[in-house]
Amino acid sequence: MKHPAIRDLTPVLRLFIQQQRKAMIQGGLLAAATALAGTALLGLSGWFLTAAAIAGLSVAAIAAFDVFMPSASIRLLALARTASRYGERVVTHDATLRVLASLRARLFRGWATPGAAGRLILRPARLLFRLTHDIDALDGLYLRVLVPAFAAGAVALVAGVVLGVLNVWLGLGVVAVLIAAGIAIPAAAARSAAANTLYRARMVEANRARTIDLVQGQTALIMTGRMQAQADAILQADARLARVDQKLNNTEATATLAFGLVAAAVLAGVLLVAGHLVQAGNIGAAPATLAVLLAFAAVEPFGALRRGAMELPRIRMAARRLRPRLQDTAPLPEYPRPPAGTAAELAAVTLAQSGAGQPRLDTINLSIAAGQTVAIIGPSGAGKSSLLAILAQEVTPTSGVAAVAPTALMTQRNQIFADTLRENLRLAAPTASDEALTDAAAAAGLSQLPGGLDTVIGEGGLGISGGQARRLALARMILRDAPIWLLDEPTEALDSGTARDVITQLQRLTDDRTVVIATHIRREAAFANRLIVMEGGRIVASYEKASPAFSSALALLRPD
Structure with missing residues (x-):
C-alpha cells in the first residue's frame, strides 16, 4: 500500500x-x-x-x-x-x-x-x-x-x-x-x-x-x-x-x-x-x-x-x-447533425437532477425547423434553462438522443473583463481582424462607444450600460456565426426602452438563423413564430403563431 x-x-x-x-x-x-x-x-x-x-x-x-x-x-x-x-x-x-x-x-x-x-x-x-x-x-x-x-x-x-x-x-x-x-x-x-x-x-x-x-x-x-x-x-x-x-x-x-x-x-x-x-x-x-x-x-x-x-x-x-x-478530461461527445431542414431534434431526452427524485427534464421530444424562432415559456423551475443547456451541449442527457446543429448561447450573465472592447470581443473570435470586430459591434448596435475598439471596459462591464453589455454579448454571437442562437432571457433587468432596442437588434440579426429563447417576458416571446410551454420538466404544449392559443399563451406572460 x-x-x-x-x-x-x-x-x-x-x-x-x-x-x-x-x-x-x-x-x-x-x-x-x-x-x-x-x-x-x-x-x-x-x-x-x-x-x-x-x-x-x-x-x-x-x-x-x-x-x-x-x-x-x-x-x-x-x-x-x-x-x-x-x-x-x-x-x-x-x-x-x-x-x-x-x-x-x-x-x-x-x-x-x-x-x-x-x-x-x-x-x-x-x-x-x-x-x-x-x-x-x-x-x-x-x-x-x-x-x-x-x-x-x-x-x-x-x-x-x-x-x-x-x-x-x-x-x-x-x-x-x-x-x-x-x-x-x-x-x-x-x-x-x-x-x-x-x-x-x-x-x-x-x-x-x-x-x-x-x-x-x-x-x-x-x-x-x-x-x-x-x-x-x-x-x-x-x-x-x-x-x-x-x-x-x-x-x-x-x-x-x-x-x-x-x-x-x-x-x-x-x-x-x-x-x-x-x-x-x-x-x-x-x-x-x-x-x-x-x-x-x-x-x-x-x-x-x-x-x-x-x-x-x-x-x-x-x-x-x-x-x-489533474487527469485529462475527455471532451463531451459532439451531437450528431440533425436531418436537412432541421436545426435540432430531441427524442425521449431525460436529464436527471442530482439528489432529487424528479428529473430536471423528463422525456423531451422536440423538433425545431431551421430558421424558426422558438420561445420556451413556463414558470420558474419548469426546465427552460435546462433545455437550453441540453441544446448548447453544456450538459449531457441522462437518456435519449439529441441531434443539434452548432449553437451559440447568450445568458443573462455576460462575462466582461477589464480590458478593451477589442479584447472582450476577441473572446468569441481570437483571430478576428479589427474590421470584422468593428462590423460585429456595429451590427449589434455597439458603434456609439467613443473610443471604438480601444474603449476600455471595467471588470464586469463597469463603464458601460446594461444595454451596451447585452449588445456586446450580441456582437460576440455574431462573431461566433453559429446557425442556432440560444437566448436565456436576453432583456431581463433592462428598462423598457433599452429592452425594445435590443429586441429590434435581435429581430434584424436573426432573419437567417434559428433562435431559441427561454423567457417569461411577453416582449421577448412576441417575435417568436412558435411557443413551447413547459411545466415540471416536460413539454406540455406547442403553439404556432397563427393559432389563437399562441395569443392566449402570450397574454399570460409578464408584460413589458
Missing part, C-alpha cells in the same frame, strides 16, 4: 515526468554539477594551499612543485560552478513553469465539466486560490525537494568515494552520517512544521476570501454597518498569521542548527581520523586538509533540503486538492 505522501504527490510527479522528463534530468545533473564543483573547489583549494606551504619549506620542493595545474583546476572549477548554477536555474525553472502552465490548462478543462464550474463559482475565492497559490506551491516539489535531494546525494556519494581512497572506513562513515542526517533532519522539520504550515495555508486562503469580500462587497458592508468589523477580522487574521510565521521560523532555525551540529560533528570526526592517519604516516598533511575541507563542504548541500522540508506539507495539501482535476 502506498504511503499517503506518495499517493498525494504521484500525479504531480507523473505530470512532470510526462512533459519535462529531459529537462528534469538535465536540471538535476546541473544542480549536482554545481554542488560538486563547489565542494571540489573548497577541497582542492585547501589541498593546494597546504601543499604549497609545505613545498616552501625547502628549495628542492619548490622547484619540483607544480603550481600551474592546481591553480588552473581551481579556476576551471570556479567557472564550472558559475556556468552550471546558471544553467541549472534556467533549465529547472523553465521546466517547472511549463508544467505549471499545463496544469492550469488541465484545471480549466476539469472545471469545465458539467456541474463543476457551477459548484466552483459559488466560492470564487477558492477558484482564485487553486489557480494561484495551490499551483504555485507545486513548484517546490521539483525545485526545492527533488533537485536539492539529488544534488546532496551526489555530493555525499562522491565525497565518500574520495575519502574512501584515503581510508575506506572514513568514506563509509561520512556517507552514512550525511545520508542519515539528510533524511532525518528534513523529515523531523516537515513533521514539526506540518500543522502550522497547513494552518497558515488555510488562514491565507480565508483571509484572501475576506479581502475579496471587503473589496467587492463594500457597498453592502457599509449599508449594513459591517465595514469596520470586516476590516478588523482581516487584521486579526494577519496577527494570527504573524504568530504562525514566527513558529515556522523557529522550526526552520532549529533545522538549521541541527545541520550546523552535524557539520561540526563531521568536521571534528574527519579531523580526528585525518590527524590519526597523518600521525601513522598513511597520508600527508595536504591530503588530510583536503579530507577535512571536503567533508565540511559536503554537508552544505543538505542544508538546502531544509526549505523543501518546511514546504512539503503545503505541497502535499495542494497536490491533494488538485488531484481530482
Whole structure:
C-alpha cells in the first residue's frame, strides 16, 4: 500500500515526468554539477594551499612543485560552478513553469465539466486560490525537494568515494552520517512544521476570501454597518498569521542548527581520523586538509533540503486538492447533425437532477425547423434553462438522443473583463481582424462607444450600460456565426426602452438563423413564430403563431 505522501504527490510527479522528463534530468545533473564543483573547489583549494606551504619549506620542493595545474583546476572549477548554477536555474525553472502552465490548462478543462464550474463559482475565492497559490506551491516539489535531494546525494556519494581512497572506513562513515542526517533532519522539520504550515495555508486562503469580500462587497458592508468589523477580522487574521510565521521560523532555525551540529560533528570526526592517519604516516598533511575541507563542504548541500522540508506539507495539501482535476478530461461527445431542414431534434431526452427524485427534464421530444424562432415559456423551475443547456451541449442527457446543429448561447450573465472592447470581443473570435470586430459591434448596435475598439471596459462591464453589455454579448454571437442562437432571457433587468432596442437588434440579426429563447417576458416571446410551454420538466404544449392559443399563451406572460 502506498504511503499517503506518495499517493498525494504521484500525479504531480507523473505530470512532470510526462512533459519535462529531459529537462528534469538535465536540471538535476546541473544542480549536482554545481554542488560538486563547489565542494571540489573548497577541497582542492585547501589541498593546494597546504601543499604549497609545505613545498616552501625547502628549495628542492619548490622547484619540483607544480603550481600551474592546481591553480588552473581551481579556476576551471570556479567557472564550472558559475556556468552550471546558471544553467541549472534556467533549465529547472523553465521546466517547472511549463508544467505549471499545463496544469492550469488541465484545471480549466476539469472545471469545465458539467456541474463543476457551477459548484466552483459559488466560492470564487477558492477558484482564485487553486489557480494561484495551490499551483504555485507545486513548484517546490521539483525545485526545492527533488533537485536539492539529488544534488546532496551526489555530493555525499562522491565525497565518500574520495575519502574512501584515503581510508575506506572514513568514506563509509561520512556517507552514512550525511545520508542519515539528510533524511532525518528534513523529515523531523516537515513533521514539526506540518500543522502550522497547513494552518497558515488555510488562514491565507480565508483571509484572501475576506479581502475579496471587503473589496467587492463594500457597498453592502457599509449599508449594513459591517465595514469596520470586516476590516478588523482581516487584521486579526494577519496577527494570527504573524504568530504562525514566527513558529515556522523557529522550526526552520532549529533545522538549521541541527545541520550546523552535524557539520561540526563531521568536521571534528574527519579531523580526528585525518590527524590519526597523518600521525601513522598513511597520508600527508595536504591530503588530510583536503579530507577535512571536503567533508565540511559536503554537508552544505543538505542544508538546502531544509526549505523543501518546511514546504512539503503545503505541497502535499495542494497536490491533494488538485488531484481530482489533474487527469485529462475527455471532451463531451459532439451531437450528431440533425436531418436537412432541421436545426435540432430531441427524442425521449431525460436529464436527471442530482439528489432529487424528479428529473430536471423528463422525456423531451422536440423538433425545431431551421430558421424558426422558438420561445420556451413556463414558470420558474419548469426546465427552460435546462433545455437550453441540453441544446448548447453544456450538459449531457441522462437518456435519449439529441441531434443539434452548432449553437451559440447568450445568458443573462455576460462575462466582461477589464480590458478593451477589442479584447472582450476577441473572446468569441481570437483571430478576428479589427474590421470584422468593428462590423460585429456595429451590427449589434455597439458603434456609439467613443473610443471604438480601444474603449476600455471595467471588470464586469463597469463603464458601460446594461444595454451596451447585452449588445456586446450580441456582437460576440455574431462573431461566433453559429446557425442556432440560444437566448436565456436576453432583456431581463433592462428598462423598457433599452429592452425594445435590443429586441429590434435581435429581430434584424436573426432573419437567417434559428433562435431559441427561454423567457417569461411577453416582449421577448412576441417575435417568436412558435411557443413551447413547459411545466415540471416536460413539454406540455406547442403553439404556432397563427393559432389563437399562441395569443392566449402570450397574454399570460409578464408584460413589458
